[in-house]
Amino acid sequence: MQTGDYTTPARQRVIYGQPVAAALPAALAGLSRVALVTTASLNRPGGLADRVEAALGPACAGRFAAIRAHTPRGDVVALARFLRETGAEGVVSVGGGSVCDAVKIARLLLANDVHEAAGMDRLRAPAAIEGPRIPYACIPTTLSAGEYTAYAGSTDERGPLKEAYHHPMLAAETVILDPAMTLATPRDLWFSTAIRAVDHAAEAFCAANTTPMAEATSLHALRLLFRALPRLAEAPGDIGARLDAQLGAWLSIQGFCAGVDLGGSHAIGHALGGTAGMSHGHTSCVMLPHVLRWNAAVNAGRQQAIAEAAGAPDRPAADLVAELVARLGQPGRLRDAGVAREILPKVAAAALHDPWIATNPRPLGGEPGIRAMLEAAW
Template identity: 40%
Template sequence: MPQAGQVVFSRLEEVHFGKPAAETVAEIARRHHAERVFLMVSGTLNRQTDEIDKLRGALGNHCVGTFDRMPAHTPRSAVITAAEQARTAKADLIVTLGGGSITDGAKAVQLCLANDVTTAEALDRVRAPAPVKSPTVRQISVPTTLSAGEFSRISGVTDERTKVKELFRHPDIVPKAVVLDPMVTRHTPMWLFLSTGIRAVDHCVEGICSNESSPYGDAAALHGLELLARGLPRVKRDPGDMDARLDCQIGAWLSMTPLVSGVPMGASHGIGYVLGAVFDIPHGHTSCIMLPSVMRWNRSANADKQALVATAMGHPGEDAGDVLDAFIRGLGMPRSLGEVKVGSDQFDRIARQAMGTPWVPRNPRRIAEPAQVREILELAS
């Protein structure tokens, strides 16, 4: 029977790469007739570098406010605070400069502004399948890490009451434009740049290995994986190598092609959501810890696809789980749950909660019950 599938395209309009961020953002804002630009940015960059000042300078009087207090994992309370500031400022465009938590936060702020959400509890009203008004205040993102959430129509927000990271979806919350400037990433701590690079590797790998993969997604993800496999070690060796940093940024962009075009992720992402929300483990580190073990557990179901992964990483004929393990170790990243102080006494809780994520039920090797998640956790212990 012929192969069949579907590819969905997002409402991201443009990606600029290798250009100075501040001038490029200002030019995009002018072209879209933005008059009141609200910034959501990294607090560290705002306080310790001149990157945010350069952005304000380029925007001039059109910059109407700055929010720089978004914690990791994007808690609901911070989203509400940012939304209130943007509402008070009468923002007609949001610009983010920072990591994935800030990017996701701005996506959620778009929903809050469009739907009069003013409390953390009221965010329940804009979760699917509830009717949701489309955002009218759009977003431009300048990422400083490689998680690549700026290419997605999904926002991950943590409910502090339950310590569950929830997904908010709407086709219009994907940023209108993304600016990839390697120069702004030079301030990113090396552990964060490299670990989010493995997050991008995880996007590539789980997209390629999915039972619902597509030729379109595979083509982008395989090339993205090649760029990341070459670029991340180069950045570790020479942090000033801007060509390598841009290769990593483009690799991260390509890594999102499967996900944003409709290909589901698998157990590495699903378990990672729980580890991040419950134990406050950075998402890059969750991929470093879980991905090789998930690949080993899945090998009986998709060895042919795993062979493509090993080849793209420069190790044809080798076991993909072993290749990923060695690659991650070579970057100096954590490789076990023990290294981040998650013990086996927590495995049952993690396994139960992971079953409720969108991705574990769509893992390429079927996961029917928490006991199978626990098997993967034991491999990663």
């Protein structure tokens, strides 16, 4: 008999299928000074940032467009300074995971009176810090789904080392899913983060501590993603398919948001990102099929359910994921993603310390087993 103890994640408003011009005023009603945060690539004349600023109208208190990839600490400190100087009552972002993480952490700096990068060290103890106070509305342009979680990452340039920050109230209060805002997202970034969403759903569904809610959201996420992504490979401008992919990404992360553990694909992916510089989307493209094949010895029934959600119940789930990766033009081997074979021992050693190695459904055999999987993926 299945038993458990399920706690609903923090309340979050998700506005989907509505254009930003209609959704944003409702999301930030009553605020007269709202800061806009984005990246240099979206800040060009006529770009997405201009569209969001037009939707904000006179409530826009200023624009910050200096967030770089992997969210360096210096950028987070500069953003917090900007929010203080503009007297922002709220913040809206448009962009991918680096921008979202920057806003999340900058709000922690504001709430805890942190003004320098060195002071960020004490923010990594969630029980001892104040939660964010100013509201945040996120307009994501990728499918990485970080806007829904209570975690954020920032790179400490002294390492460099990517560090995680957590607070129960860290997620964006409002997420606006406007598929038209994703049309300018580079194809590789869009599809690689889409496979990251597939990875979230597959590992949450197969987790030892999964819940009925996580099972339901994960399977429907997989149905949406396996239906929408091949359509988008042929017709990138299909707005309906883009919205389905956004909805799939939203549902894919709900298990993790409620405390469900993930597994080997995410754990090894973290090591590949930190050690080999791979994007998290590409690590999922390469590693998820290998981890599914390894785990099939202990969860074949669950993997059959994944295959059913993908529309091919008689096929191995690992093969279906690998075929989707190839159809989307994403790397299927580590060498295709620029990873040198010589670095694999270092990646295996780093992966061994990731907490999700221990929660993989089937033990990976320590460092030798991880190394063998990496060799197979290379």
